[in-house]
Amino acid sequence: MRKPIVVSVIMALTLLAWGFFAPTQSQxxxxxxxxxxxxxxxxxxxxxxxxxxxxxxKDWVEKQPTVFQVFRASSPVGIQxxxxxxxxxxxxxxxxEELADMLLPFYRNTAQDVSIVSDKxxxxxxxxxxxxxxxxxxINGEPRNYxxxxxxxxxxxxxxxxxxxxxxxEDYQRAIPYSLQCExxxxxxxxxxxxxxxxxxxxxxxxxxxxLAKVMAHYSDRFLNSGVRRGEVERGxxxxxxxxxxxKGTITDFVPAGDRAYFxxxxxxxxxxxxxxxxxxxxxxxxxxxxxxxxDVVP
Numbered sequence: 001m002r003k004p005i006v007v008s009v010i011m012a013l014t015l016l017a018w019g020f021f022a023p024t025q026s027q028x029x030x031x032x033x034x035x036x037x038x039x040x041x042x043x044x045x046x047x048x049x050x051x052x053x054x055x056x057x058k059d060w061v062e063k064q065p066t067v068f069q070v071f072r073a074s075s076p077v078g079i080q081x082x083x084x085x086x087x088x089x090x091x092x093x094x095x096x097e098e099l100a101d102m103l104l105p106f107y108r109n110t111a112q113d114v115s116i117v118s119d120k121x122x123x124x125x126x127x128x129x130x131x132x133x134x135x136x137x138x139i140n141g142e143p144r145n146y147x148x149x150x151x152x153x154x155x156x157x158x159x160x161x162x163x164x165x166x167x168x169x170e171d172y173q174r175a176i177p178y179s180l181q182c183e184x185x186x187x188x189x190x191x192x193x194x195x196x197x198x199x200x201x202x203x204x205x206x207x208x209x210x211x212l213a214k215v216m217a218h219y220s221d222r223f224l225n226s227g228v229r230r231g232e233v234e235r236g237x238x239x240x241x242x243x244x245x246x247x248k249g250t251i252t253d254f255v256p257a258g259d260r261a262y263f264x265x266x267x268x269x270x271x272x273x274x275x276x277x278x279x280x281x282x283x284x285x286x287x288x289x290x291x292x293x294x295x296d297v298v299p
Contacts, residue, residue, distance in 0.1 A: 037186075037253055038262035038279050040295070045071050045087060048264025049252050049275050050153045051186035054160050055179040056085040062297045064227035070277060071226075074163075085176055088159040091272045096131035097121070099150050099159075103133060107146070111137035117145075124151060124180055134169065145169055149177035155272065189265075192254050196261065199281065199288040204247050212241055218289055220282055225292030245270040259283040260291065 037048045043058035047070065060073040065086070074084030092102065100119050107114045117134040124130050130151040137144055143166030150159045160177035162169070192200075199218070206214040216234050223230040251265040260283070265276045282291035 036255065036262075037264050038255060038293070040293075045073075045085075047071075047087070047089075047158075047275075048277070048279065049187060049266050050156065050158070051183040051252075051264070052158065053179070053181050053183070054085070054087055054176070056176050057083075060085065062226070062295070064297050070275075083162060083164045083173065086161050086163070088157075088161070089275055090157050090159075091155050091274060092157045093155050096129065096150055096152060096157075099131045099133045099148065102157075103148060104135070107135060107137055111139045111144070113138045122149065124149075125178060126181055128182060130180075136166065147174060147177055149180065151180065151182075153182070156275070187252050189250050189252060190254055192251050192263070193256070196254075196281070196288060200249055200251075204249065207241065207244055207247050210241050210244070212238060215241070220284055220289040220291050222282075222294075223290055223292045224294050224296060225278070226295050227297045228292070243271075249276060261288075 037046045037051065039046070040062065043055055043060075045054045045056070047053070054071075056073060057075075059076055060083075061076050063072045063074055063084075065072045068088045068090055069086050070089055071087040072084065073086075075082040094102075100116060104114065104116075114135060114137040117136055119133050120131070122130050122132045128151055130149050133146075133148045133150070135146045135148075137146070145164045145166060146161060147164075147169050148159050148161040150157055152158065158180065160180045162173055162176045164173055203215070203218050206218070212234070215237060216230070219230050219233060221230060223233065247267060247269045249265055249267045251263050253262075253264040255262040260280055262280045263276075263278070267274050267276050278290055279293045280291045281288045283289075
């Protein structure tokens with residue numbers, strides 16, 4: 001019974017992360033050689049916390065993430081599918097060698113003829129321990145190959161993966177998940193302005209009061225985050241807010257920008273520690289509110 005229980009906990013933590021905050025990216029293309037966490041640069045995904053990057057083909061188009069995912073992109077709309085990249089985070093106390101035990105039930109729930117091609121320990125380019133799982137399956141009558149590469153920060157699993165049409169996964173395609181590179185120097189707490197800290201303090205108080213209306217008052221009516229709007233956030237929070245007994249957020253990066261500010265960090269709750277996937281707040285009528293990254297992407 002251990003795996004079903006853990007999967008349920010992971011689902012709860014994922015819903016918590018998606019309800020309290022939402023995925024990481026933002027607006028304009030920048031010209032920096034190394035983008036900051038809140039800018040989406042084609043071909044480079046930058047995670048807020050824990051800080052890491054993953055590179056992928058520049059012409060791939062961002063898509064709305066699914067459950068467990070913080071980022072997803074695939075070949076451009078209107079051309080034959082040539083591949084996609086996805087990045088997931090989930091709290092899981094088990095060791096990396098149990099990656100197949102965690103992923104295969106999800107694959108078998110949506111696909112047929114699921115089989116393992118490789119299931120082995122590996123290392124990222126910087127030497128960080130990781131685990132590789134390559135699978136093949138049939139989805140809606142079409143063959144697909146998946147390559148998942150997982151590493152861990154404490155109990156937080158980080159998984160970078162690619163999905164490709166059937167056939168051998170070539171070295172240049174394999175390099176996508178293996179491009180995952182962590183930057184632990186960006187994961188330390190930072191101070192925020194007093195009015196912003198007050199915003200977070202009140203938010204935490206309203207969450208543990210289980211008052212959904214008060215919580216949603218902290219979200220702008222214009223909230224939009226990688227295709228997720230305010231109403232979808234509210235529906236997600238409604239599922240778990242009654243079980244939330246404690247919550248405390250820590251900010252690890254903060255970038256002020258006038259009446260808007262970008263941030264990254266993590267949240268410690270009675271469920272465990274989860275990333276804060278929100279990217280920005282905006283000042284409306286003198287009050288800070290969650291604003292999202294204002295990106296409307298393909299569902």
